[in-house]
Amino acid sequence: MLEIAIIRDHFDQAVSGLAKRNIKDAGHLLSEVLDLDKKRRETKTSLDSLLAEANAKSKEIGRLIQAGEKEQAKQFKQETSDLKNQAKDLQDQFNLLVNKQQEALYNLPNIPNRKVPMGNLASENELVEEWGDFPTLDENALPHWNLINTYDIIDFDLGNKLTGAGFPVYKGKGAKLVRALVNFCLDQAEAAGYLEIQPPIVVNETSGLATGQLPDKEGQMYAISDSNYYLIPTAEVPITNIYRDTILDVEDLPVKNVGYTPCFRREAGSWGADVRGLNRLHQFDKVEIVQINHPEHSYHALDEMCKHVASLLQQLELPYRKLNLCGGDLGFTSAQTFDFEVYAAGQDKWLEVSSVSNFETYQTNRLKLRCKGLDKKNFLLHTLNGSALAIPRILAAILENNQFLHGIRIPEVLVPYTGFDTVSK
RNA sequence: GGAGAGGUGACCGAGUGGUCGAAGGUGCUCGCUUGGAAAGCGAGUGUACCCCACAAGGGUACCGGGGGUUCGAAUCCCUUCCUCUCCGCCA
Numbered sequence: 098m099l100e101i102a103i104i105r106d107h108f109d110q111a112v113s114g115l116a117k118r119n120i121k122d123a124g125h126l127l128s129e130v131l132d133l134d135k136k137r138r139e140t141k142t143s144l145d146s147l148l149a150e151a152n153a154k155s156k157e158i159g160r161l162i163q164a165g166e167k168e169q170a171k172q173f174k175q176e177t178s179d180l181k182n183q184a185k186d187l188q189d190q191f192n193l194l195v196n197k198q199q200e201a202l203y204n205l206p207n208i209p210n211r212k213v214p215m216g217n218l219a220s221e222n223e224l225v226e227e228w229g230d231f232p233t234l235d236e237n238a239l240p241h242w243n244l245i246n247t248y249d250i251i252d253f254d255l256g257n258k259l260t261g262a263g264f265p266v267y268k269g270k271g272a273k274l275v276r277a278l279v280n281f282c283l284d285q286a287e288a289a290g291y292l293e294i295q296p297p298i299v300v301n302e303t304s305g306l307a308t309g310q311l312p313d314k315e316g317q318m319y320a321i322s323d324s325n326y327y328l329i330p331t332a333e334v335p336i337t338n339i340y341r342d343t344i345l346d347v348e349d350l351p352v353k354n355v356g357y358t359p360c361f362r363r364e365a366g367s368w369g370a371d372v373r374g375l376n377r378l379h380q381f382d383k384v385e386i387v388q389i390n391h392p393e394h395s396y397h398a399l400d401e402m403c404k405h406v407a408s409l410l411q412q413l414e415l416p417y418r419k420l421n422l423c424g425g426d427l428g429f430t431s432a433q434t435f436d437f438e439v440y441a442a443g444q445d446k447w448l449e450v451s452s453v454s455n456f457e458t459y460q461t462n463r464l465k466l467r468c469k470g471l472d473k474k475n476f477l478l479h480t481l482n483g484s485a486l487a488i489p490r491i492l493a494a495i496l497e498n499n500q501f502l503h504g505i506r507i508p509e510v511l512v513p514y515t516g517f518d519t520v521s522k
Numbered sequence: 523g524g525a526g527a528g529g530u531g532a533c534c535g536a537g538u539g540g541u542c543g544a545a546g547g548u549g550c551u552c553g554c555u556u557g558g559a560a561a562g563c564g565a566g567u568g569u570a571c572c573c574c575a576c577a578a579g580g581g582u583a584c585c586g587g588g589g590g591u592u593c594g595a596a597u598c599c600c601u602u603c604c605u606c607u608c609c610g611c612c613a
Binding site for chain 1 (some may be wrong): 540541567568569570571572573576580581582583592593594
């Protein structure tokens with residue numbers, strides 16, 4: 098949720114920022130919010146003074162009763178009662194305005210950082226880095242959804258039997274590869290100073306609201322019936338919510354957490370012919386890095402997190418490209434996002450394996466995650482997160498890029514984790 | 523799942539309708555004291571919003587969450603969540 102103070106104090110910047118997202122009437126939307134805010138404050142002011150008067154009279158009643166002046170007290174009671182009735186109406190008005198303002202703010206996306214490029218389509222994302230050479234494959238090279246059958250390491254039919262589409266069963270070396278990748282990612286993050294967290298993978302409604310999955314994106318999460326619990330779509334939700342309603346000290350910063358969790362996504366409506374095999378799943382494994390940082394250092398942290406992701410991909414020998422997402426492609430809550438895509442040679446496609454974002458105060462405003470400054474004043478912190486990494490697509494690229502005639506070579510860095518260097522029949 | 527107890531500020535812990543944003547203690551900050559430290563003494567020490575210059579100052583709300591009774595509630599009533607103890611069940 099945007100801070101009302103930002104809209105109030107930097108109106109023009111907010112308008113031009115939102116314009117990058119192709120929101121045409123941004124100026125109109127924002128002035129509406131400011132109008133509501135103005136009314137809200139005016140109502141608050143008169144409500145408060147009414148209540149102040151009623152409180153003063155109430156106290157007086159206490160004194161009058163003790164002094165035995167019953168008649169006077171009786172009259173004050175009546176007066177106070179009237180005041181309270183007026184206050185009640187104002188209170189209702191005030192609550193209505195608060196809700197309206199909040200709703201309006203919920204519907205406004207984050208303001209893109211000024212380095213976010215203009216653009217509407219994914220094709221307009223800015224290529225900022227490219228690494229690695231494309232593998233040269235045999236002409237009989239296969240996409241991973243064929244390879245996994247050949248070597249019997251991942252079984253979609255079985256998953257279908259147990260659950261449904263998008264819930265694969267990993268077997269033998271397939272299962273081992275997943276475990277190896279998770280452990281590799283966790284170890285790398287730990288070495289980079291991240292504290293490992295193993296959170297619940299089921300969260301309540303409050304948590305979903307705080308990180309913004311609710312109320313607008315219910316379609317993304319699986320809800321558990323007969324409770325207000327949800328399966329998490331990413332470890333970001335439980336890990337970030339650890340810090341909901343907290344005030345950190347400057348010395349606590351930066352907070353760096355990493356967590357491995359399965360992630361569950363309904364992906365309602367996004368199932369298509371181009372989404373095969375491991376490219377898009379309803380359940381998948383992901384290692385997520387999260388940082389909470391001082392506003393002055395958050396963009397440095399964003400850079401640091403990108404370098405971390407790049408290092409993982411390089412060690413895994415996967416050719417990748419890094420994209421600075423344009424306004425139109427930017428996630429609702431993000432101020433700036435870099436996507437990492439690896440090249441999967443078997444299907445000749447770039448697969449998004451990591452998305453690293455700075456949310457600035459957009460999340461912390463709802464989370465009420467603040468920091469006590471040296472001047473004793475509280476201010477909102479910045480949150481950042483990124484996948485490091487999304488396992489199935491990494492696995493897909495490894496399988497495809499390292500295939501040879503009778504097997505698949507495992508990247509060297511993974512061998513200590515897998516215990517084998519080749520997948521073969 | 524059954525029975526009972528309880529949720530108060532950073533922490534411990536008073537408070538059963540009026541002057542309680544909340545006694546007392548601990549912790550923390552600043553000052554005095556000291557060669558230095560400890561002890562001691564004094565002052566301060568929550569969050570959000572509103573007025574105002576985001577100053578000083580003032581106001582409102584908040585004693586797990588929500589609702590109610592009352593002129594007035596941390597205190598009474600309803601509801602919900604959570605914690606603890608005992609019993610049962612169980613990886």
